[in-house]
Structures are given as structure tokens and as C-alpha cells.
Amino acid sequence: MSEDTSPDAILRKRLYWHSRRGMWELDLLLIPFLEQRYDQLAQEEKEAFQSLIKEEDQDLFAWLMRREWPQEPQRKRIVQLIVEHAETTDNSAYRTL
Template sequence: MSESQAVNHQSDPVKRARLRWRARRGLLENDLILTRFLDAHEESLTDEEVDAFSRLMELSDNTLMDLILARKQPEAEVDLPHVHALLRRLQMA
């Protein structure tokens, strides 16, 4: 399948549902922030932002909260420009 034929996040309802499901967190504060963010921005997220969001969803709740509250900076596999950009958007949510 070529890149032009690939189904992106916005046109695939299954991918959108999966993203929202992954945003459900055990830590209520994370859950509220992520749900509010998706309610406001899900339809306009780029594929790069979806990738950043997915990478953040791989983190533990406490690490994610520290990043959202800017108590820590992204490290290792999430220390990427598009992840930093999405975190700035999450911090404003």
C-alpha cells in the first residue's frame, strides 16, 4: 500500500476510537485532561500529532502527569519535537 493509499487517522473511525480508548487513564487528572483535549481537538489532529499522542499513551500515569504539568521533560523515545509540541498543547488544555 503506498503512502497516498494509506488510511490516516482522520478518515479511519477505528483508529479514532482506538485513540480515545487509549486516552482513558487510571489517574483521574490525566483522564480529564486527555478527554477534554480530545473533545476539543480530535478532529483536527494531524497524523504526526496522533503519533505523539500515541507515544505519550505508552507512558505510566505518573510520568505522563509529570510531563503534562511540566515537572519533567520528555526523555528517550518521547524526546521528539512533535511530542514536545503536543505536550505544549496539552498543557494549555
Template sequence: MISAEERARVKWACRRGMLELDVILNPFFDECFDNLSEQGQIDFIDFLKCDDPDLFAWLMGHGHSDDPRMLAMTETVVSHNRSKLR
């Protein structure tokens, strides 16, 4: 797993230039990141390296990534977000 210092960097990376992304990514990090597998954590870190417009489009269902890992992470984050609405 990742160090406390790296975890803090990932938390900081969840802060985006778009409020809509902050509202989705920060709760996901707080509630799910520690429970992801090591590969899941790596995929989430890579997910955060994507551009805000891409993340927004993927998370809003207006497009999808061609990278299977980013597609899976999008589905994981969206699923978590939907579960909070129930």
C-alpha cells in the first residue's frame, strides 16, 4: 500500500479546477480509497492524472475512456456516487 505522504498527495490531487469533480472525487477518496486493492489505488492515482474535461465527461456519462483501466475506475466512482443516492 502507499505511504501516508503519498496518500496526502493523492487527497490533494482530488482537488480539481471544477467544483463538480471535487464533489464526486473527494467523497470517493475519503470513503473508498483505503479499501481499494493496490492496483485499484494505482488506477485511481492514474485516473487523477487525466484532464478535468475528460474526467467530467466520463463521470457524467457524456463519453468514455479508451483505456480499460480508466473505464473501470470511472464505473467504480460512478457506482459509489449512485449508491449514496439510494
């Protein structure tokens, strides 16, 4: 079997790796969103996600736990999409956060 080395596959693997933060709460939100919703996003939203995961863990935590919202509209929108995805999927672990 050969491994997919297309640019899209490489980007997906990179995004998955960067979505694994080592903080359970962030992993619980970012990885399922990437796996279940990322492919359906508009290109602008995909770019916002790619930019978002470059942020510091403490900022991501504050935003994704709805303690604060990012100031930038595109970043705020992708954070809202991630939170909404967690709230509407069968993710009982998220409800305990």
C-alpha cells in the first residue's frame, strides 16, 4: 500500500498533528471538528482554522471555553463553528467541561 502524498493529504496530516494540543479540553474540540467538519468548510473558513491552530493554548482555551471571544471576525467565526459543532454532536464529554 502506498501512502497518500498529495498536498491535501499532507496538509490534513499537519492540521491533525497541530490540533493535538496535549490539553484534553482542546483535543476534545479541535480533533473532532477537523475530522468531521473541516472538509465541508469554505476555503476562507479552512484558512481561518489553519491560522487558529497556530495560536497559544491559553488563548485557544479561553476562546473555546467561551470565556472570551477573539477580536478578529474570521477567527471569532471559526471558534463559533468549533463550539457549535461540539454542542450539537453526540459529544457527552464536551458537556462536562
